[in-house]
Amino acid sequence: MRPFGAYVVECLAANGVDHVFGIPGVHTVELYRALPGSPIRHITPRHEQGAGFMAEGYARVTGKPGVCFVITGPGLTNIATAMAQAYGESLPMLVISTVNPVGAMGSGAGHLHELPDQRQLMRQFTAFSHTILDIAEFDTVLARAFAVFSASRPRPVHIEIPVDLLVRDSSGLGAARAISPIAPPGPNAAAVSEAVEACARASRPLIVAGGGSKAAAGAIARLAGLLDAPVLMTTNGRGVLSDADPLAVPLNPGYDAAHRLLAHADLVIAVGTELGPTDFDDTLPAVKSMRPKVIRIDLDPEQICRGLPADIGIISDARLAVEALCDGARQREAGQGAERVRATLGDFETGLSARTRAGLHLLNTLRDTLPDVIIVGDSTQPVYSGCLGFAASTPSSFFCSATGYGTLGYALPAAIGAKLGNPSRPVVCITGDGGIQFTLAELGSAVEADARLIVILWNNQGYGEIKSYMQGRDIEPLGVDIFTPDFRKIAEAFGWRWDKAARPEVLRQCLSMACAHQGSTVLEIDEAAFLEAFPA
Structure with missing residues (x-):
């Protein structure tokens, strides 16, 4: 007997999927039965939102769909923000979730992880969402997903599988097959x-x-x-x-x-x-x-x-x-x-603010010091500067969450995904002291996955951009001066090296030391001290 969950894994492998991001749960364990013997590497984030952002970073640098396994209910609601970001950025992402058994889904009886209608939620930020009710239809639905990724505007696809179907015998479906690629349309x-x-x-x-x-x-x-x-x-x-x-x-x-x-x-x-x-x-x-x-x-x-x-x-x-x-x-x-x-x-270049000049200096130094670097940005001050005027060397070597859906907490997990997708290139994450606290625990995921990164931590002791915006509109700042932890202790607790670039002139040296290190480095920059070199 071959459980249907194993057949799903075999189909993914047959179609070039080499990484899956997800956190196992009682509703998805049957998807994990065949993973150890497959060519697919499983990466465990610390939160399903991190899984989605990792899949995005992977998709950005490879052009292949980022694939996630998530549990019924909270797995989907946790990954929803990442899927919405991918939708806004037109990125290929395949999210395979479970759903309660046939006859129980949407019953309102109080089953574990129950939502009234998961697909209704998923329809808001997917090309399509489909519930597998017959295991024989999986091939067709997967082919539809890959058609979206290759021949139309790429966006997330959601496939949900009732947990009772995962143990159904799929021997009669035969061997997993590669899907014939569909070419995109040419011009009139x-x-x-x-x-x-x-x-x-x-x-x-x-x-x-x-x-x-x-x-x-x-x-x-x-x-x-x-x-x-x-x-x-x-x-x-x-x-x-x-x-x-x-x-x-x-x-x-x-x-x-x-x-x-x-x-x-x-x-x-x-x-x-x-x-x-x-x-x-x-x-x-x-x-x-x-x-x-x-x-x-x-x-x-x-x-x-x-x-x-x-x-x-x-x-x-x-x-x-x-x-x-x-x-x-x-x-x-x-x-x-x-x-x-x-x-x-x-x-x-005429009349740029000190903060914009500082941000561009940081980005230019990264590009010129680290050959072929991939820079992954969060919604933070230097990244906003980059959106204004940073000249990247190659496509997909600078990307961020500051456009489109505009979420926080993106950069660290997306950088992990980018590094896994292209391990030979240096990958730098730029994030703020506020934004990194959304997905701080993914420092552990990077160590576990051996995804060696440099994290530039731009520290302005709070949500600096929002604070400036409030002040500009004559609103008394509230909720933006947040507690700032000791990031050195946190980095070292996760097995990362920590360093500080107090001034722009030491940045290249700090980057060289980070590259020479065999693990990952958090390089903290205090905004106020760094900006002293860029007078208004």
């Missing part, structure tokens, strides 16, 4: 032809690259060169052009300098971006009034209709569409594009 030839003509007529073209453009980085660099077009990268699009490219504009599109660049373009080619308010603030109406020609490339037809309306909409995989534009575009004479970039970046 007529739309591409129209877009090529628009490119030929434009004198001030601009490319806006979002998170959905990362796999098209090479094609975008080629198109930018052909059109002599600056590439304005949203936070999730950073690194699509490298920090050394003269056409790269790594700025928040809503910032004044970037907004002026956008508003004065006569052609905007938006690739894989929502053109949403977390990147553009309230600047899009002004751009719309300038009436540039707008080409939008996106997998999601509904998204093309939001934000800045498209004159030419191309529903397609970003790489395929941009390559098609490259094939039709004519080479322009270089010069104006790079000048527009230099003017924009010079404009940005």
